[in-house]
Amino acid sequence: MHLISHFYNEEFLLPFWLKHHVPLFDHGIMVDYGSTDNSVDIIRELAPNWEIRKTRNKFFVEPQIGDEMMDIEQSIKGWKIILNTTEFIVHPDLRAYTKSVGVKKGICTTGVIMEDKKEDREVALDPDRLLIDQKSWGYFEVDVLEKVSTTGCQAFSRARLLHQVPKGGYSIGRHINAVTKEQDPNLFLCWFGWSPFGQAGKDRKMQIQTKVNDKQRAIKQWAKCYVVDDKRLEEMYLEEEARSYNLLNNARYAKAVQRFVCKEI
Numbered sequence: 656m657h658l659i660s661h662f663y664n665e666e667f668l669l670p671f672w673l674k675h676h677v678p679l680f681d682h683g684i685m686v687d688y689g690s691t692d693n694s695v696d697i698i699r700e701l702a703p704n705w706e707i708r709k710t711r712n713k714f715f716v717e718p719q720i721g722d723e724m725m726d727i728e729q730s731i732k733g734w735k736i737i738l739n740t741t742e743f744i745v746h747p748d749l750r751a752y753t754k755s756v757g758v759k760k761g762i763c764t765t766g767v768i769m770e771d772k773k774e775d776r777e778v779a780l781d782p783d784r785l786l787i788d789q790k791s792w793g794y795f796e797v798d799v800l801e802k803v804s805t806t807g808c809q810a811f812s813r814a815r816l817l818h819q820v821p822k823g824g825y826s827i828g829r830h831i832n833a834v835t836k837e838q839d840p841n842l843f844l845c846w847f848g849w850s851p852f853g854q855a856g857k858d859r860k861m862q863i864q865t866k867v868n869d870k871q872r873a874i875k876q877w878a879k880c881y882v883v884d885d886k887r888l889e890e891m892y893l894e895e896e897a898r899s900y901n902l903l904n905n906a907r908y909a910k911a912v913q914r915f916v917c918k919e920i
């Protein structure tokens with residue numbers, strides 16, 4: 656199984672993301688968008704056998720992002736998925752799962768929006784524990800109207816594609832693919848977009864606007880989500896926090912987290 660991702664200055668989340676995913680996948684390809692922090696060193700330490708490639712793109716904009724990711728997909732055989740650093744795939748046993756679905760071309764994840772409770776925002780994280788064991792509040796994408804998403808796109812934004820065909824044929828943002836619309840209710844994709852949400856979480860959200868061109872910043876729907884300051888992020892956070900609850904009260908999700916197979920790296 657293969658994991659593909661792109662990153663830019665993700666030293667805050669990368670240690671948790673790598674400790675979560677490295678044991679699940681046989682191979683990883685990390686595409687660097689010119690990081691100036693310790694991201695590359697963190698990958699080399701925690702995933703020494705994974706590839707680190709420099710992006711061919713000048714800016715972090717679509718469709719160039721998606722085209723690059725799909726070109727990488729086409730060079731790989733077997734099961735594969737593209738994830739952002741905020742996205743954590745959760746299943747009791749992912750390797751056994753891919754064997755069980757057999758010849759199926761692909762399957763989409765069920766999106767879970769992770770959200771910090773107000774009182775937990777500044778609680779220090781334990782670097783030796785999985786993030787899914789420390790954060791359990793949020794909501795399922797299906798909880799809200801189908802056409803209301805955290806990215807503004809008119810689709811479930813965290814229905815990421817796990818597949819074994821040459822490429823996913825994604826629309827902009829990879830929220831829609833050309834392989835399948837089927838979502839597995841027991842294959843979760845936890846999006847830590849609003850958790851952990853102290854100052855480090857805010858800073859990583861605000862930095863993306865520095866990696867795009869003027870044309871991208873001029874797109875109103877995109878700018879609404881990403882050309883933001885500290886005050887606007889607080890407003891957006893409170894809107895999301897109002898929807899959240901303890902996800903461990905959901906039996907399927909609790910089972911996936913409690914039985915999650917993840918060996919030490």
